[in-house]
Amino acid sequence: MADKDKHQKQVPDGSRRNFLKNSGLTVGGLVVGGTIAGLLGANPENNNQGVKNSETTSQGYKNPNEALMFFTPAQYQTTQAATERIFPKDEIGPGAKELNVAIYIDHQLASPWGINAKNYMLGPFYEPAPTQGPQLRILRKDMFRLGLQGLDDYSQKKYQKVFTELEAEEQDEVLVDFEEGEAFQLTAGLSTSVFFTILKTLTIEGVYADPMYGGNKEMQGWKMRNYPGTRMSYAQEIVEEKFVKLNPESLRSHMGQ
């Protein structure tokens, strides 16, 4: 209790606006251009709203989960760009970027999964035969950071630009080279293809995992493929000859209210 009180005194008004003001990032109530909102790729017109603590404005509630717990803003943007090439927006529906896949990945890398908590990590480590599964000492969070850095380094070498500045086709070229894993190594013994595989898997997970994990925004990943989410029973539908389209429900609906 005592600790909590102390904490509250230090930040008398927990709003983002006040925090930003106190930390010197705001001038007259506006976020200094390019510091935070700008780096996250937000529409500059929305900056004002952000500063005005949009969570309580008439604009409605904004998802507090759309915030970073692992990436730097630049890493976030590179992840957005790369995942969008893996699962692009098209006439069927949104792509990885709109679905918040990069938010999902950020949260996963900050989770126990990012530090390989449930993997056997004792040595020694040897080069495996293809049938023996990965034998990597490096943690997923570190590999991902190296992978993102690698995307920029390789893009610089090939096109003299960072990954996010490339045209879509150029980004695809870079990703193909990463997938093949022949062009260069992220670090001694670490193929780019290992990183690419994780990136690809995480993208699919971010499109289709329950929205509580941060991706699959508004269940749009599910809607695209007529997946009804996590309903409790399909006893009726399963025997129907015709396809039965249902509105998806997420685990939120299991909370009872």
Next chain:
Amino acid sequence: MSKKLPKVPVVIVGMGWAGGIIASELTKAGIEVVGLERGKERQVKDFLMVHDELRYQHREDLMQDLSKETITSRNNGKMKALPMREYGTFIVGDGTGGAGTHWNGQTYRFLPYDFEIKTMTEKRYGPNKIKPGYTIQDWGITYDEMEPYYDKFEKMAGISGETVELYGPRKNPYPTGPMVKTPIMEDFEKATKNLGYTPYVMPSGNLSEPYTNPDGISRAACQYCAYCENFGCEYGAKADPIVTVIPVAKQTGKLDLRTHSNVTKIINDGKKASGVIYVNTITGEEFEQPADVVVIASYVFNNVRFLLNSGLGKPYDPTTGTGSVGKNYCYQVTAGSSILFFNDKQFNLYGGAGALGIEIPEFTGDNFDHTDVNFIHGAGIRVTQYGNRPIANNTVPKGTPSWGAEFKKQSIKYANSSFPVKIQGASMPHEQNYLDIDPTYKDAYGVPLLRMTFDYTDQDKELVSYMVKVTRKIAEEIGADHIESIETQGEFNVNKDSNTHNTGGVIMGADPETSAVNTYLQMWDAPNVFVVGSSAFPHNSCFNPTGTLGALSYRAAEGIQTYLKTGEPLV
């Protein structure tokens, strides 16, 4: 130093189906039992938020924590075995219920042929049909002797199904009727009937109707909720030790169930065990639990590992073929499927159940003539509907890139418009496929890991090449816009192949020279040790193993009761 606890009549290591059945049978008979389980206590109320594909299927929430313990694997004796560092193939259970919580519930009996496989194969095809190197042997028991135990398991679990003429005779029908037939199952039914086969609805541990078992346990009917394989059932509809045998054992007041108790060793003098050593995984305290009878029910891998690390039984030696602990490790084959793709048909594939499917018996066991083929045994050929969860199911036609615009388009197009005709094929034992102790790697408690040396044999591969023609024929008879077949069984890959039907290593038999346990799963070398599980199978059949494992657990429970009275070997 370990703290020595008061002696008990029976200690059981592992609280899955095998441990749970033994616990319930013994405690009902008034015997005091201590149950040691390394994982946590689990109940149905844990599953309110279970419809979470990421957490349960892709982050393996219910499964063994590999940071504590894993196996090492290699494809042959010349390779260096390396640890399975992350999940792929085997998703071993952890916590009360074991893998019986996250299993599918497909509950078969093995065939009369299985139990007398060597005798019957030689009788029909002559002594040379079984090729050199294949350590195929009879089980020391017949189907007729197994029948009452199967019956007991099926009644306890409430198995839903229909009688199949081509299989072993049943004294009683299944306790509940078969599961529903979905349109894709009806397509398979029609096509296989056209081809002259006799399809049947897969026997299921997901209840087709509400059921009360002989122990008085009532369970609800399956809702086809699609979060079944890899998940616990929030309705208690799926047969699971935590909703059947474990509560029954607890109710007697005779079960002392200790979770977070990781057993590291069986204390023994080579002829008899006096108890086990375990560590409380939360406090780190070490205990010695003395017992008159030690039951090892910790799944195939640890059953073998315990015996080898504790110096019980004779280790199998692949160079001489002598010894039995670690021998006849088998798996199953699953390549050979044919996938149907439809352009303008959508099915309600989002719904399903772990044991919802339809199958033909004509290619199982010795139900077809093997004279002109280079393999024995067979496969169940089937269509299943488990519920296509979206992270795991993104089937695209061959040639489609694995990412990008085209992948997105095709994977969404076929999300509800594609299904396979699959096989589940038997796997025969070979002298070079075995389990022993890894010389290098250890678990979190400093105990050496188990090493698996395994690859598919020529026999396994021939079987797949034959069965793929059958799945293809059926797929074509169903008819689709596009059909693709997986023609060959490649090398065994510890992170790709998917099935947790491991068998062997502590095999049963009639002869102490060629088996480790008798048909009560009592060790020949140490009569107060019973090793229970599919580790007892001398080979793996073309059916899911748990029906047979459950039946053998009932038989072992009977044997333990007799042994407690007589103190003698049962055979």
